[in-house]
Amino acid sequence: GGGADEGAAAGDGAKEAKVTFAIASAVIGPKEEVAVYAVAKELGYFAEEKLTVDTINADGSVAALQAVASGSGDITAADSGSVLGAAEKNVPVKAIGGLVQNWPWVMAVKPDSTITGGADLRGKKIGVISLASGSAPYARAYVKAAGLDPAKDVELLPVGVGAQAAAALKDGKVDMLALYTQAYAVIENSGIALKYLANPDIFTGIRSLSFSVGARDFEAKRDVYERFLRAAYKAMLFSAKNPEAAMRIGYKVFPQILAGKAVDERLAADTKSLTAWLKTATPASGTPEQFGDWGAISDQEWAKTQAYTKEAGQITGDVDLKKLWDPSLLSGANNFDKAAVLGKAATYTAG
Amino acid sequence: MAIKATARRAQTSAPASVSESSWIEIGGLDKEYRPRKSAPTLALSDINLTVRRGEFISVVGPSGCGKTTLLKILAGLSPKTGGTVRIAGRDVTKPLPEVGMVFQAPTLLPWRTIFDNVMVPAQIQKLDLRRHRERAQQLLDMVGLGGFEQKYPHELSGGMQQRAGICRALVHDPAVLLMDEPFGALDAMTREYMNVELLRIWQASGQTIVLVTHSIPEAVFLSDRVVVLSPRPGRIAEIMPIELERPRDLSVMSSDRAGVYVDRIRRHFNAAGVID
Amino acid sequence: MAIKATARRAQTSAPASVSESSWIEIGGLDKEYRPRKSAPTLALSDINLTVRRGEFISVVGPSGCGKTTLLKILAGLSPKTGGTVRIAGRDVTKPLPEVGMVFQAPTLLPWRTIFDNVMVPAQIQKLDLRRHRERAQQLLDMVGLGGFEQKYPHELSGGMQQRAGICRALVHDPAVLLMDEPFGALDAMTREYMNVELLRIWQASGQTIVLVTHSIPEAVFLSDRVVVLSPRPGRIAEIMPIELERPRDLSVMSSDRAGVYVDRIRRHFNAAGVID
Amino acid sequence: MATTNLVRKPSQPPASSAVGSVRRRLDLREKPQLWLVPAVFVVVVLGWEYGIALIGVDEYVLPRPSQVVDSLWRQLGDDQFWGHLWVTSQEALVGFVIGVGAALLLGTFISQIRIVEATLMPYIVAFQTVPKVALAPLFVVWFGFGLTSKVVMAAVISFFPMLVNVIEGLRAADADRIQMLTVFGASRSQIFRMVRLPSALPFIFAGLDIGIVFAILGAVVGEFIGAKEGLGYLLLQTNYNFDIAGMFAVLVVLSVMGLAAHFVIRLVQKRVAFWAEDTKVIGA
Amino acid sequence: MATTNLVRKPSQPPASSAVGSVRRRLDLREKPQLWLVPAVFVVVVLGWEYGIALIGVDEYVLPRPSQVVDSLWRQLGDDQFWGHLWVTSQEALVGFVIGVGAALLLGTFISQIRIVEATLMPYIVAFQTVPKVALAPLFVVWFGFGLTSKVVMAAVISFFPMLVNVIEGLRAADADRIQMLTVFGASRSQIFRMVRLPSALPFIFAGLDIGIVFAILGAVVGEFIGAKEGLGYLLLQTNYNFDIAGMFAVLVVLSVMGLAAHFVIRLVQKRVAFWAEDTKVIGA
Ligand SMILES: Nc1ncnc2c1ncn2[C@@H]1O[C@H](COP(=O)(O)OP(=O)(O)OP(=O)(O)O)[C@@H](O)[C@H]1O
Ligand SMILES: Nc1ncnc2c1ncn2[C@@H]1O[C@H](COP(=O)(O)OP(=O)(O)OP(=O)(O)O)[C@@H](O)[C@H]1O
Ligand SMILES: [Mg+2]
């Protein structure tokens, strides 16, 4: 990848820096680590920013936040609810940019199911990943939005993700699943057909993953984080434009995604998964050419997210957003040459 | 304290072909130990012996000549290398129910009281427990362990443990009794007393007894015949019938005739050179 | 096959105050066993005994009277309940290095060959291994275990194991030797032979020996004095000096004077009633 | 020089009972663990409370004991908490009984018939090396989302340590004792009951001790996979809520459960395998 | 009636060597496990392959052996796979050595000094009951995301079974043997080496057998918490990719690892604790 032609990269005065990106999941898959990290690394976006970025896998958002707060990692893309929870517990973290902006959770039923919406839910069993995961509060909120009492009118069953969840739905142990879109992509990839229910409006504007860093050395590393975000958003744009190329790059950087299979065997399915993930992390409508204002989270979105998180029990009171949310890096992070990235994406062929 | 002989003897049914005079038959018996890690040892060689029903046989021989080995083969505990061993007409390939044994080491179970240790055979053979409890108590009293019934083996002295082992072998009144130096850990007086008691029990019950002993006078005092084994590998050096009239009491031992027997057996040992 | 006495005897340094005539001092010794689960047993009561250096003492008494208990207390293995026990001027509260012991049961280590079992004391006390290996071999040959050095204990007969146990107690030539029925599992001939050998070793080495035995003639034959214990609780019934001239050989035992001693000791047993 | 003492002392001298009462009073000196254990506890807790800041561990990674105690206190006042505790205890206990029971039965069977051992053991080892956590989805599919799958997890994890110890223990029986019983005509099952089982007790109790600890672990891990209640679920929940002190409070409760079970097992051992205690040598 | 046979038989009759050669040939009859183990394997695999359709289990829940073999075959041809295998083996082995070594040392120390045991044991049990998976963030803070945290996990999990067995085993030594050594002036450490350790061997080998299985488990679970390589990571990845056959292939590899370790340990046991083999009774 070329340097200057792709926009305002790190200034000449910028120092070389090392950054550890904590993946908030124990596995590497066709999601942020591919769309953000792998692409930025492979295409030299990090190098342009004079960054050397490494990854660690932390088992979930909480562990990832603990890692960045305590300095085991520098930056993570963690669930906003968990970020709020951390802030409430005085864990020194800061949110510096949004990532997943569209509500990633959705309800799915068997194709032949008679359930069409919230009104049909009375007496049904809903499969959630676990009662201590984002999927449970989502299911409750969904039921509530339909005017039912989540505690009485439905039963939540922890079914996990993947095969276990698919089996539970297929065997009729649950009537529907409450998972994130990308988890469904994996299920569909294995040849199981699903029918999705529309989310009510209440979920629009609730934020999921956001970039978060440790608060203690935030000021000192401000510049480094800005450079990281810029590279990350460039990679997002590239991935949005050409998910298949992004996926190929993902295989190159993380060969373990293949788990012993051939690229051709997995590419179609993984690209589908990655696309599903990208849809949640980019504006709901429009083409990549129209995307901009990467990472912005409006006050209204924060309020909605906070209300939802409170409802879910992850926080008990209001969080001081001024302390938690620092959007000051975003203008610099958006300062890059979109056209160059898009052009490269359009013509990219894996080397 | 009289130990009553129970009537079980009569029950032991033998094939009609087994004559009372060859109750135990040992023919051409060989035994070689073949340990995995060291050289084989020939312990017994060409043993031939016929014991009639109700006979009292003693086996004497230098240490290590194969006495214990012989008893273990009779007890069905150790496989023979060659020859035949039959008890009451049956080939001995595993322990027979009518055989009881006193071991060279007392081998009591540490988790059982003395009384319960003595009751082991009765319990195993599911005999009338009430009657055998009585018998166990009588036996314990006889050997001087009255009052120690509820103690555990490690609270007893070596000789007391051995006596408990004798009670255990007698409690179910086995038709054939194999005894491996039962009185080795006893002082001379207790030993003589036990000899007399054993004779009394034997006479009342009609048991067939094979006794291994290190005491030649004891062998002469108790036995109908004394089998003298030669040093390793054990061969029969002589089988000596003891023609002292029964019932015998300890005074027999001071008689000249007994002395002759003792001397004659003793000569075998000297001839063999025993040690070195 | 002569076993040379090593010169270690002289090294045993005793406080100047300890006279050679009270090498072992037992005063008012009491011992009560107090098991957790059953009634206490008074094993020894008011034992008083002084042994001079180089003396050969035998202890006899009915089974269960406390002989083993006495040896274990002397060996520092079992705590006394009352009284004093001193060896070479030192209170015995734990095992003393100059004491060796032959146990009533042979207690060999199953994971060691016979030879290595015999070498245990030399190894423990980090003695010159080369010289002691020679000595171990001599001892094994003496007791008739030549050729069995590389066997494991379970491949030996009871009497052979006991003999190995004797070799082990002798290999490091301890100043004080405690022997608990060392010849119990041996036939009469082997026993007599071992008696003679023991006397020879003792005379050459000047060891102080306390021997527990069930054989009264053996006690008389070997000892300077014989301690007779009464039945439980063990008390000293008599301490009998044996005034037979040394060196002794087996013919001594057929002498009238020896017979008198034997009879006198035997009377103690009869008087006590021994069993029941 | 003959000394005879003709006054026979009573076999239970008065001194004996006196010793008994002294013993009871000196408990603290005879069993210094009675104060040493709490002492160590206090030292550890104080060190943790005040040392944590020094070594620079953050509270949200390792909370201070005072915070944990606060949280614990709050939990203990909550009925739901006792519900969780009850569920996990139940799962662990039932799983323990099943796992250990199965190990006892299979171990007995296996060790009695050499050929069965040689044939089955490789499969058992192979199965044990499979991380049960990875099989969790299968467990849930097979045993449902309720108690059963957690009980199965607890049973499966506590099974193996017990099995190995049972097999090894039943083999350790003294050959002479077995010979003795054989001569008296004992059947296999009598030999088993009279000799093999008692001889195996030290092994079996070691297996039980390991087993109960792993049964609790198994139940908790089972709850990680898919549960609506139980301490494992509570762990997930507190972690999800970033309530690290609360999470440690649950961990403390789990520890106490394990401890209690350990002490019960050791107590039973002392009662059941009493002879091993009595034969110990003084000063060795 | 005196019978004497004066011809002394050679102590090694020719028959003896004949028996030896016959033995070697009859291996399959003397060790029927040599064909029974594979036989059971074939039956299980065939039953699984064809029975699975009958009982209606979906492939993505429990794949057919043929699929697993396919997948395994592919994995074995992949360099990455060998990397994963190497990483996990390393973690498990190093963890095993550390855990088991620490248990041996601490167990020795603990069992020699009663008071230390009474004081420390409660804490060890308490620590063991804590689900290590829940402590993941701590592990990561302390030991990083690299090999170390997995090694620690393997060590910690294999430690406890070994510890309990070591303590119990060192206690099981025969009191008479200890007395014997004591009389000859043996120091504590000599008693330990000459009696306690050999007596404890059956316990120690049971502990090793359990320990290696748990060390592999520990390494895998450690990889679950946060790893970029290793078979545990591969399990997560295949599961995430819905590649259930691939996941089972990894499980098979883990099983084989456990099996291999088990056989090595049993082989060593036969060599080291030979006397236990030799004293067994024939037919009991
Ligand atoms: N560990 C013990 N616990 C309780 N009582 C014991 C213990 N050891 C021995 N005794 C009791 O002490 C008494 C003396 O035992 P000891 O072993 O000293 O006798 P002994 O003279 O050696 O007998 P033997 O000649 O039979 O070996 C016996 O009554 C015995 O029951
Ligand atoms: N299990 C075994 N393995 C190998 N050799 C053995 C075994 N048992 C005994 N022997 C050997 O067989 C021979 C005879 O032993 P046995 O025990 O029968 O002698 P014994 O006559 O009873 O001697 P003792 O009077 O000393 O008890 C001995 O040489 C012994 O070494
Ligand atoms: Mg014998």
Ligand SMILES: [Mg+2]
């Ligand atoms: Mg004794």
